[in-house]
Amino acid sequence: MTEFLQQVVAGLASGSIYALLALGIVIVYRSTGVVNFAQGEMATFTTFIAWTLVDHGLSYWGAFGLTLVIAFVGGIALERVIVRPVEGRPPINGVILTIGLFILLGGLSNWIWKAEVRSFPPSRPFPTSAWDLGGVAVSKQDAGILAVTLLLMALLWLLFRYTKLGLALRASALNPVASRLVGIRVGWMLGLGWGLAAAIGAVAGLFTAAASPPLDPNMMRPVLIYAFAAAVVGGLESPVGAVVGGLVIGVVLNLISTYDTHLHLDLDPVRLPIALALILIVLLARPSGLFGRQVVRRV
Amino acid sequence: MAPLLELDEVRARYGPLEALHGVTLTVAEGEAVAVLGGNGAGKTTMLRAISGLVSASGEIRLGGERLARAPERVARAGIAHVPEGRGIFAELSVHENLRLGAYLDRRGFSESYERVCGHFPWLDRRRAQQAGTLSGGEQQMLAIARALMSRPRLLLLDEPSLGLAPIVVREIFRILGDLNEQEGLAILVVEQNAKLALRSSSRAYVLEVGRVALEGPSSELAEDESVRKSYLGY
Numbered sequence: 001m002t003e004f005l006q007q008v009v010a011g012l013a014s015g016s017i018y019a020l021l022a023l024g025i026v027i028v029y030r031s032t033g034v035v036n037f038a039q040g041e042m043a044t045f046t047t048f049i050a051w052t053l054v055d056h057g058l059s060y061w062g063a064f065g066l067t068l069v070i071a072f073v074g075g076i077a078l079e080r081v082i083v084r085p086v087e088g089r090p091p092i093n094g095v096i097l098t099i100g101l102f103i104l105l106g107g108l109s110n111w112i113w114k115a116e117v118r119s120f121p122p123s124r125p126f127p128t129s130a131w132d133l134g135g136v137a138v139s140k141q142d143a144g145i146l147a148v149t150l151l152l153m154a155l156l157w158l159l160f161r162y163t164k165l166g167l168a169l170r171a172s173a174l175n176p177v178a179s180r181l182v183g184i185r186v187g188w189m190l191g192l193g194w195g196l197a198a199a200i201g202a203v204a205g206l207f208t209a210a211a212s213p214p215l216d217p218n219m220m221r222p223v224l225i226y227a228f229a230a231a232v233v234g235g236l237e238s239p240v241g242a243v244v245g246g247l248v249i250g251v252v253l254n255l256i257s258t259y260d261t262h263l264h265l266d267l268d269p270v271r272l273p274i275a276l277a278l279i280l281i282v283l284l285a286r287p288s289g290l291f292g293r294q295v296v297r298r299v
Numbered sequence: 300m301a302p303l304l305e306l307d308e309v310r311a312r313y314g315p316l317e318a319l320h321g322v323t324l325t326v327a328e329g330e331a332v333a334v335l336g337g338n339g340a341g342k343t344t345m346l347r348a349i350s351g352l353v354s355a356s357g358e359i360r361l362g363g364e365r366l367a368r369a370p371e372r373v374a375r376a377g378i379a380h381v382p383e384g385r386g387i388f389a390e391l392s393v394h395e396n397l398r399l400g401a402y403l404d405r406r407g408f409s410e411s412y413e414r415v416c417g418h419f420p421w422l423d424r425r426r427a428q429q430a431g432t433l434s435g436g437e438q439q440m441l442a443i444a445r446a447l448m449s450r451p452r453l454l455l456l457d458e459p460s461l462g463l464a465p466i467v468v469r470e471i472f473r474i475l476g477d478l479n480e481q482e483g484l485a486i487l488v489v490e491q492n493a494k495l496a497l498r499s500s501s502r503a504y505v506l507e508v509g510r511v512a513l514e515g516p517s518s519e520l521a522e523d524e525s526v527r528k529s530y531l532g533y
Binding site: 164167168170171174175177178179180181182183184185186 | 380382386388391398400403445449
């Protein structure tokens with residue numbers, strides 16, 4: 001039982017990171033209607049920016065904050081310059097564009113920062129010690145990552161649910177023409193959505209680097225698949241769904257690898273296929289996700 | 300009355316196709332003006348040109364000042380446009396639609412909300428309902444209510460009777476009449492239902508192939524031989 005709980009805790013930690021990236025995917029989808037396949041590579045890119053800042057003498061948390069600002073501005077710029085032309089077009093255009101962005105940013109990260117081993121973060125962002133909760137060791141780092149994830153989820157939920165800005169963000173994605181007619185500057189809303197998503201993605205990237213060093217230009221590729229599974233399980237529209245989805249996937253995958261050591265089924269190579277199978281099952285059984293609202297429309 | 304909205308030789312085109320060939324029209328403060336015309340006469344295009352949804356040449360002024368040619372800025376200037384097909388946010392709740400209507404209003408949501416619910420009492424009872432599940436008539440009323448939430452100086456309506464049952468249409472026009480007479484709201488309504496449009500306006504224009512063919516007091520146009528033959532059917 002203790003081992004089970006221990007593995008659940010470990011799963012929650014990796015699940016938090018999937019959840020963060022999934023949150024970024026949900027924000028972009030909800031505010032611009034585009035599924036952003038480049039979310040992971042954006043996170044990697046910004047994490048390397050943070051590394052560069054630290055390399056130039058900034059403190060870790062100083063670099064962390066500055067990176068979020070850079071990611072936010074960069075996300076807005078990406079939307080205004082590159083994503084703009086595909087908005088309101090058939091979804092396949094957006095898919096092709098963000099896959100292109102994925103390849104472009106991935107290539108850029110590898111080109112600028114090369115694949116050499118870097119120790120980052122220079123010191124741990126959270127204490128390395130652990131709490132002992134009835135025999136289950138909970139590392140302070142895992143707890144810190146989970147806490148930040150839940151905090152960001154709560155803030156986003158409040159933003160979309162209760163603020164005028166959040167409502168305007170949603171309205172812009174749903175009906176741009178009607179939004180403009182009520183006076184919303186739709187162009188800025190779409191940019192803002194990408195900026196927010198990029199900043200949250202940057203947090204995911206920074207935590208991935210902290211949780212599984214060393215820093216690697218391709219570190220977000222598997223995370224992206226899990227994050228997609230999380231976002232789809234949650235219905236692509238719901239920040240809460242994305243986080244719950246991320247945590248569930250983190251725990252399930254971790255339990256599978258743990259018990260596999262007893263079962264000897266050698267399941268580790270199929271971790272990614274399991275995540276993809278999960279996406280497929282959810283899409284077949286409940287296309288709007290476990291947390292998505294089914295849209296009813298009278299015509 | 301001073302002119303509120305002035306269109307001066309307004310032309311609009313979709314690509315190579317010119318849909319408005321120089322339309323001149325005015326709406327005075329507090330006036331209800333109807334625009335009649337068949338399909339393709341340019342009625343919708345004219346409203347879209349006012350709102351900046353299609354590019355147009357010629358002068359469009361509101362309260363003597365040139366209107367910007369972007370929908371969000373036209374909305375800021377005080378024009379609320381209820382588009383053809385209503386343009387509500389089907390996925391959002393009734394209440395969220397109304398909050399979006401008040402997006403630009405900094406004077407406080409609750410006062411506008413009470414006023415609007417005075418005209419459409421059912422809105423408050425069904426505030427949590429998803430707008431897309433309302434009936435056609437209710438959706439049209441919600442679209443009008445949302446436009447009112449911005450406290451506009453001028454309300455533009457595009458075919459409010461389209462696809463609705465006669466009893467619902469009468470109800471909608473009764474409320475529009477109240478808004479115009481009791482609150483002095485200026486209204487420019489484009490309508491295929493000529494009889495209703497003429498009865499609920501003080502002045503009217505007839506558009507034919509992108510030009511103003513006739514204009515005058517609605518009561519006179521209702522007597523006009525050609526209007527009766529083409530639009531009233533008797």
